[in-house]
Amino acid sequence: MKSIGIVVTPGCWAMSLFAVTDFFRIVALLEKQAGLQPGYRVRLLANAPGKRLHAAGSHAIHTDACLEKAAPSDWLVFPAIEGPALGKTLAPSQEASAYLARHCETQRAVLSLSTGIVPLAATGLVNGLRINTHWAFLPTLQQRYTECHFRARESYLQDRWLYSTSSLHGSFDALLALLANDRGDHFAQLCAAHLLVSSPIQMRPVLPGTRRHDDAAILAVQEWLESNPQASLSLEQLASRFGFSERNLKRRFTLATGLAPHLYLQKVRIDRAKKLLISGALSVQQIAHQVGYENVSYFIRLFQREAGDTPAQWRKTNGAY
Known part of the structure; x- marks a missing residue:
């Protein structure tokens, strides 16, 4: 203990x-x-x-x-x-x-x-x-x-x-x-869904180790991606939005967070999907659309690769008590 x-x-x-x-x-x-x-x-x-x-x-x-x-x-x-x-x-x-x-x-x-x-x-x-x-x-x-x-x-x-x-x-x-870090992602997501401070989907994603840097411009990009996971922007569009060249954004973002921008967004989307699976009764298809995936089959495959279970299995195992 x-x-x-x-x-x-x-x-x-x-x-x-x-x-x-x-x-x-x-x-x-x-x-x-x-x-x-x-x-x-x-x-x-x-x-x-x-x-x-x-x-x-x-x-x-x-x-x-x-x-x-x-x-x-x-x-x-x-x-x-x-x-x-x-x-x-x-x-x-x-x-x-x-x-x-x-x-x-x-x-x-x-x-x-x-x-x-x-x-x-x-x-x-x-x-x-x-x-x-x-x-x-x-x-x-x-x-x-x-x-x-x-x-x-x-x-x-x-x-x-x-x-x-x-x-x-x-x-x-x-x-x-x-x-x-101590009890694993599943338990942390469950706890996030039960906190009474805001809607679970308004909470920051649980992504340990991605805020160890001091690059203010990259933090701004992270926070925008976390607030807008459903947005469909290319790397070029994202870079332009924050005044980067495409190459510079990818380099600095990866150096700061340990993840390329598209992988970071992927993890943000899966994190939000987990919170939606725990806290609501939305269908897997509805959740896929809310987090930015039009192709539900692709979302299910991606979720399983990241979480180890399909969304339906994850909801059954980690649903609210």
Whole structure:
């Protein structure tokens, strides 16, 4: 069972904190319904003296342990912190910093939600890494932590073991990516379909490993393809839309994501098809058309090659409970 440590800093947003605990509650419910062994144990770790801290708005949060005395965690999550609290001293104690250093040295995952990166940035452990954060705080954070490379992108960024987000939706995207790496695509897709934050087809595709780069122009192409998987554009048309030559787009896109543009779009379409299969009663033919395939037989063959099952078999195995 993996241990998930949520680092609670005074002034953190309760909404950000409980979004993570609720995510893992959904995971636990789906594990139980699927007959799986529990895979995650969530603990709240206090990044301040005492086990009772106050979130933004003075809401009391009762933690399970102080950070410096906590058992090692497999994943650490840092909830977002409200603006007024960012001006205060948020650096962890010497003992807590040592705990964080041991975690980072072993390359175990860290997830920072928006401004939640501040306690970690104060330790110097993320110097040199690319970090996604809320656009409104980007200038302040970049000025304060000059050795970090802050960005304000949609969804999430991954740099080595650090996952960072700029928004609530990005938080779920990153959690789903971590879940997919750990429990596989099938279970992550099921979890995505059960999240109550938006229609499943409006969520980002679960494609771990494709956001480890810092090419803003390619990120824009990725996000457009993810929002418009049904679009029928040639590589030449796609390149023209974003001001690339065809050759340059293919080269940069493949270098950034590890996939050629047409293969990336293919995976985006199959991902959306999985969500539609889980969350609705549309026929396979209707789903094929919605994700951009007029030839249903071709869609079925492609889906089977990517997912290992036909769409009908995949729906039967992975349908909503």
